[in-house]
Amino acid sequence: MSRRALLELVAALAAAAIVLLVAALVPWLRFVLTIAIAKGIAVLGILLLLRAGQVSFGHALYVALAAYAAAFAAPRMPEALLLLPLGALVSGAVGLVVGLFVVRYREIFFGMLNLALSMVFYSVLEKFYALTHGTDGIRLPAIRYVGTALGPEEAGWATLAVAILLALGFGAFVRVYLLSPMGEALSAMKTRETRLEFMGIPARRVLLAAYVLSAVMAGCGGVIIAMTTRHVTPALAYWTASGELVFIAILGGAGSVFGPFLGAFGYELTRTYAAALVADAWQMILGIVLLGVILFAPGGLWGMGRSALRRRPAGEGAA
């Protein structure tokens, strides 16, 4: 393991510890933090696609798919360790089918086809009212963890723990993936897709692999969201929810696997505090924050943090 990888591992573990500490000190934030991590996991997938220069405006589809899969399965199978793979499988399978179609498209066409499919799913959730209860949504029963029934308090902690473990696992995986030829081929695609073909690398399959992975991660995020809110509604699949994921990716910065989580914490906390401060203008505050980040720190929170870290030694020297 390289020095840098070790450093990042330590940083990730420290971040996890901080999350647990904050959740312990400020009980109501535990929920917000769990949701943030869930979204961060989904955004990790968006990050993969962003590497290839593709923006999906429909990934909420996979979040919602898995969340609904969990909601439908939970009454018969209320086990977190089964619901997570189930959601990942459902999202991954649909991601594979949809992916085979959408990886033929680039840029706006890619983005809009994803959006269209997520909106179709959104309508399906409304149309099959008898099954889904439409916007009223479906409530999940209490979930067991490794076969153990937990009280609400313990279940909250368990979900947060699962979320953190998944985040660490997927974070490490994506980090490795991005440094592998498969990952490097993604960013190569962004700059010179034709060259890839002339190197014998099937660009579409490179993108497809990333797409399916992103669907799986969005699915895991969706199941965690479902287990945390214990109530799923079609709003999970609406296009603004997809936009939110892209928003988080940019807010956090696409330069590192830490970005999605920084972005998700930044987003959820800003939204929560903005909503608490001015209940009827929180959107505007979020918009202004996003605009500020894009204009003044296009590298996102991660880029901001990194340049601050880089500058610090010089600052200390001067002081």
Added chain:
Amino acid sequence: MPGWIADNALLIGLAVLDGLSYAAAVFMVAVGLNLIFGVLRVLNIAHGSLYAIGGYSAAALGLFVVSRGLPGWLVFPTLLAASVLVGLVLGPPIERLLRRTEKEEPVLQLLVTFALFMILEDLQKLLFGVQPVVFDAPLKMLGTVDIPFGQDVIPFTAYQLFVLPGIALVTLAGLAWFLRRTLYGRMIVAVTTDREAARAMGIDAAKVTLLTFTAGAALAALGGALASPTASLVPGVGAQTIVLSFAVVATAGLGQIEGAAVTSLLIGLGRSFAVYFEPELEVVVPYLIMVAVLLVRPQGLFGVPETRRI
């Protein structure tokens, strides 16, 4: 199939009329977005907000005109004036923001418009409140036209039957003329087709961008203004309008106004046929059309496949 058509001939006729007016409304929103997309290569999410603000402004100005007892016909120029005003006031600053991020990745520009969308969404609420706003003086002034339907007659509003499709046609023709016959128009087409080549030819891309964006913003506002006599303006109306326009742009092909017209027509007719014969499909019709078109023509209806020089 022919039997079915014969059985339903009258209904099909009505469905076409409904489809046309709906298509006109869709076209008015989508064409500005498509124009902007062609030149700036940015999908302007704030377009929906411009639509909403256009609608609100037109309603506000229109109500003012009516309340002052000014002549009734003035409401029509008012709709237009409100749109131009919105375009001029909001277009240039947004374009400036976009140009500031021109050098960055395209997704950042997209997110700029997303941020603006969020800001404008709340701004609109602060300015115009949350109660539904309608300004139906134009609708009432023009009255209805009875369309025969077997033994029966079906009243259509003249506004829906003539004004909306009429303005859409005039806009289409006017834009086509502008883009083909005028210097600025040709500059816009040149930048749409090949930005680098256009720059190399000495076209001032910044000027073209500003012009296009302002015009596109005004068109969005006009779309809203034209909708205001029949539709209720409520918070969130922009978010719902914009997804439909997205579908139109992707289906039409980059910056193609004729493409936007044909796509709007497809969506308009598709939707009204759905309402007549399979109502549950209504909501997904635009997306199904988009997926179907892109399956056959991956570059959109009127898009030119991009051949990369290597």
Added chain:
Amino acid sequence: MAGDVRFAPGSLTRRAALGALGVGSLALAGRSVQAQAAKPSELKVGIATYLSGPASVFGVPGRQAAEMLFDEINAEGGIAGVKVRPIFVDEGPGVDHFVGEYRRLVQSENVNIIFSAISSADCLACTPLADELKRPTLLWDCGTQRIFEDARYQYAVRTQGNATPEVLAALLYVLRAKPDFRSIAVVNQDYAWGRDSWAIWKTAMDTLKPGVRVAAEFFPRFGATDFSTEVTRLLALRPDVILTTSWGGDLDAFIRQSAERRLFERSTFVMPLAESSLERVGKTLPAGVIVGGRGDHWFGHPSPKDPALLARFTENYRKRFSTWPIYPTHHMAQAVFAMKAGYEKAIKAKGGGWPTDAELAAAFQGLEFPSLTGTIKIREDGQGLEDQLIGTTVHTDKYPFPVLTDMVVFKAADITTPVGQKSLDWLKTLSPDMPGKMPAPVPYRG
């Protein structure tokens, strides 16, 4: 933290200070949630309502009513001497955000009681939370009948009716006003309420008047602005009755487009929520339309229990917000009155002592409290029994918008699903003579 600042030169000072601030506010936010029996210095009320999105059409009037009534309570010295303070949260961002907001209200703001919510999904999601976090919660406006039919809750009660009586009342009214209608079309918004209300109507109609032909079922997109295609279709179909449970901008647009194209002349319209649109659409809405307002709410209620109360509320609301109160303001008033009555009942039961959360929650079970127009009783299952007023529009010179005549006030107990039964099952057991037994209509008295 202040110590850090001393060591940090230049820009670091600001950063450290900000950091300190951040941690400080987090820590403050997390203060104890164990507030119990001691009388608080103020009574904090978390209120979930729509402040963004299309449903703010209801959410903002709801908030306005709350602000006004809280001011009035405080002007009278508060509840048992404790001033009340509302903390509003926006339902706009959706359920997953709202669940977080609910937790924040309980665990961070440490509110004493919560009013929640307009969205049925938010109510369904937060009622179990109310029991989990043990915080008394009043469901103030959401419509779904599922909540108390599917489960029982200790801490959550509903201070208003639900979809079943709201829709059933309108159906009974139609069966009496237009007994021989043979066909019906429905134009409902494509979301849970639109679907649910049609299911209730259809089930009850098939029981009370079998054989009515459903000419068309339209579920246009929620938030649709253009109904011209639906209107054309309805003009051609000529159904005897057109039902729409739509509201807000959707309903306004549908009314205007139907009126302009004389659809009202061809079919009898039933609009169980149109009371909330009357002022906006004005006399565009013709006479002869059957209208309701999700309860017995209307400023011109024919027989309010306390006419002075209704008149005062209407007048004050109009003065302060220059608009007529609509049903969400009534629903908010009910929640506020229920809160007041609940506290008073609990304090009385404790011989003047301040109640714990559990005691307060218990006080709401079986509580009777005044509404602006009558009395509401909370049943043992937590469901409120609220009368339903349905009327027919008529134009007068006194108001620039239609008013109601031939008003029928349905008794809640007659039209609400009995405790322990599910609405759709119960509706199948209605007896066909039910419309005949409804109270006599009362004409409009200017």
Added chain:
Amino acid sequence: MTALLAARGLRLAFGGVKAADGVDLDVRAGEHLAIIGPNGAGKTTFINMVTGYLKPQAGEIAFEGRPILGLSPRRIVRLGIARSFQLPQLFTEHTVLQNAALAVASRGTFWSAIRPLLDGAHVAEASELLGRFGLSDLAGRRADALNEGARKLADIAMALALKPRLLLMDEPTSGVAASEKMAIVETLVRVLREAGVTAVFVEHDMDVVARFADRVAVWNQGRISALGPPATILEDPAVQRDVIGIRVREGADAAA
């Protein structure tokens, strides 16, 4: 000597322009074949047809006796034909080393694609390759920060990293400053000879052709109008008039 690549009767027209109008051309194993001809004659089209980027309207192409027409560029690469580009197609957000390493890695299977790109084996081979091209000093630079000459070499290095048996180069020295040109050619000649790769290159600069080519094909109006050793072809008056002459005049225009 057997033909490594055999093209027969290739025809391809864009609108009215006949880029290829019945082209027969054999590439012999081990040779360096230059294709010269006036601008727009279809020289690059030949490379595009061989590599599967364009499909001829008629004709056949066989590589090592196996027909390759209709295969995707990707399949053709896997068979052993690589190409470089007139406009270097580098991954501009990557370093030169990463570019080369990705090319090295692209020979691998799926599972090797999960290992870090910059692990020992890939890097060693990529560095060695860059060393051969004299690009070692630039290995850590981002590809978009190179001058044209280095970009051209890196582009060719990436093609060579695929270990092709046939390398097609589209104007390897175009756009490079005249002073650097011959140095690049010397590097190329050396590297390609060492690697023993058969090479076809399209070129405008007759000095480069003379230095580099074993044989020269003249592509004129969609046909091969002459084919032979450089000494013969470059001295042919018809070639001088049709091809080289035009180049000279163009050069004169540019100078004026």
